[in-house]
Amino acid sequence: MRLVGALLAALACLDVALLWSRSRRERINVLDGLIRAMNVIEAELGGKASPLPPLMTKLSREDGTIGAFFAAVSDALDSLGAQPFSEIWRSAVHAHFSLLPEWERSALTELGNALGRYPLQMQREAVALCREQLREQLALARKQYGEQARLVWALALSAGVLLGIVLI
Amino acid sequence: MDGSRLAADLLPPDYRQALRETEAEEIRLRIGRAPTVLLDGRERRFHERVCTQGDLLRVLERASGASLHAVAEAMREGYLSYRGVRIGVCGTALARAVGGGFGAFSSLCLRVPREWRGIGRALLPALRENVSGGSLILSAPGGGKTSLLREYIRCLSEGGLRVGVLDERNELSATDENGAGFDLGAHTDTLVGMPKAEGAMLLLRSMNPQLVAMDEITSAEDAEAVLQIAGCGVGILATAHTSGFAQMRSRPLYRRLLESGVFTRAVCISGTGRARQYRLEELRL
Numbered sequence: 046m047r048l049v050g051a052l053l054a055a056l057a058c059l060d061v062a063l064l065w066s067r068s069r070r071e072r073i074n075v076l077d078g079l080i081r082a083m084n085v086i087e088a089e090l091g092g093k094a095s096p097l098p099p100l101m102t103k104l105s106r107e108d109g110t111i112g113a114f115f116a117a118v119s120d121a122l123d124s125l126g127a128q129p130f131s132e133i134w135r136s137a138v139h140a141h142f143s144l145l146p147e148w149e150r151s152a153l154t155e156l157g158n159a160l161g162r163y164p165l166q167m168q169r170e171a172v173a174l175c176r177e178q179l180r181e182q183l184a185l186a187r188k189q190y191g192e193q194a195r196l197v198w199a200l201a202l203s204a205g206v207l208l209g210i211v212l213i
Numbered sequence: 214m215d216g217s218r219l220a221a222d223l224l225p226p227d228y229r230q231a232l233r234e235t236e237a238e239e240i241r242l243r244i245g246r247a248p249t250v251l252l253d254g255r256e257r258r259f260h261e262r263v264c265t266q267g268d269l270l271r272v273l274e275r276a277s278g279a280s281l282h283a284v285a286e287a288m289r290e291g292y293l294s295y296r297g298v299r300i301g302v303c304g305t306a307l308a309r310a311v312g313g314g315f316g317a318f319s320s321l322c323l324r325v326p327r328e329w330r331g332i333g334r335a336l337l338p339a340l341r342e343n344v345s346g347g348s349l350i351l352s353a354p355g356g357g358k359t360s361l362l363r364e365y366i367r368c369l370s371e372g373g374l375r376v377g378v379l380d381e382r383n384e385l386s387a388t389d390e391n392g393a394g395f396d397l398g399a400h401t402d403t404l405v406g407m408p409k410a411e412g413a414m415l416l417l418r419s420m421n422p423q424l425v426a427m428d429e430i431t432s433a434e435d436a437e438a439v440l441q442i443a444g445c446g447v448g449i450l451a452t453a454h455t456s457g458f459a460q461m462r463s464r465p466l467y468r469r470l471l472e473s474g475v476f477t478r479a480v481c482i483s484g485t486g487r488a489r490q491y492r493l494e495e496l497r498l
Contacts, residue, residue: 095283096279126222126226129267129270161274161282162281
């Protein structure tokens with residue numbers, strides 16, 4: 046029984062490391078996906094001055110959180126008039142990107158204030174600005190993950206072994 | 214199609230709920246003023262809350278699908294169309310050098326599209342008698358030209374005539390993904406969203422119409438489209454912003470068309486609302 050308890054304690058420590066790793070990688074994937082989506086938005090606005098509804102539908106076909114975010118925006122466009130696009134966008138940002146820190150969500154919310162409202166060139170500049178901000182954060186997130194991952198796993202393993210030894 | 218409901222759908226929720234007048238010709242929103250409807254030539258308030266910039270933006274956002282950039286071309290002309298509802302825009306214009314359009318909006322005029330069956334019916338036999346001769350529908354702005362044109366298209370088409378419609382702003386047919394919102398008749402082919410000059414030849418080549426109908430000849434390009442159609446021996450039915458023949462003659466754009474002999478008669482509209490009257494005039498310079 047003590048052996049079982051020690052094993053479970055060790056696994057719990059490893060699980061903490063796993064959760065940490067998963068949340069960091071998920072944030073990196075979301076930032077990466079958002080940057081790709083910004084590229085699509087900029088290209089569609091620049092090339093065809095595409096209306097937002099079909100653009101949101103197109104992006105809703107992306108996998109995972111990114112697709113779910115744009116699907117939420119697309120579905121809520123029926124309520125335009127009752128609420129502005131910026132509010133639809135803001136609600137979707139807070140509902141789907143809770144794992145992003147507040148200031149990254151603010152950068153996305155700012156973009157929603159510009160989309161569909163201002164002249165085309167200003168919208169493209171807003172998209173480019175948001176993308177650059179996200180790119181900087183993505184580069185930082187990757188660097189930090191690379192630096193911290195080994196440490197976190199090492200700490201988790203050490204703690205697990207130590208706890209196991211103490212319990213046994 | 215219920216034009217009143219379509220127009221009301223664009224309004225903020227409290228304005229929409231307060232709007233009971235289903236016969237309104239126009240809905241007007243002005244910043245700092247209570248919203249009004251135009252009925253029988255007079256504006257009447259339908260809500261006490263004054264309009265804000267936010268109200269105007271919400272209407273435009275709904276009408277454009279949150280995509281003002283996609284309707285920039287129409288906005289530069291001072292309006293946009295939403296499923297047959299023409300939304301006139303007023304505000305602070307931006308210079309053409311920076312793209313034109315509006316920097317800020319101050320008022321909107323939502324023109325309620327209507328299907329008035331039976332209007333101008335007494336003059337229909339005269340139009341049917343000589344289809345190849347061109348006919349114009351004349352009135353001042355807001356005089357009911359589009360409604361009359363829509364009804365004439367439907368009647369002529371139901372009478373067996375193949376009618377091609379150049380619906381540049383989608384106000385005649387109010388076409389969406391479900392098809393035409395207004396009934397334009399069983400033998401009508403509608404080209405939506407294409408400039409008249411470009412659409413005229415496409416329609417003639419592809420759909421073999423006996424009559425081509427279009428709303429609002431306002432530019433040299435529109436006049437050119439008319440001449441192309443007439444040159445192919447196809448009848449024309451169109452509208453023009455002018456109160457009568459005398460006024461038409463004084464405007465170079467229409468004088469050119471009159472001199473070409475394309476149009477031989479005009480239906481002139483006078484009066485407002487249900488008291489409108491229609492009379493036929495022969496056009497001779």
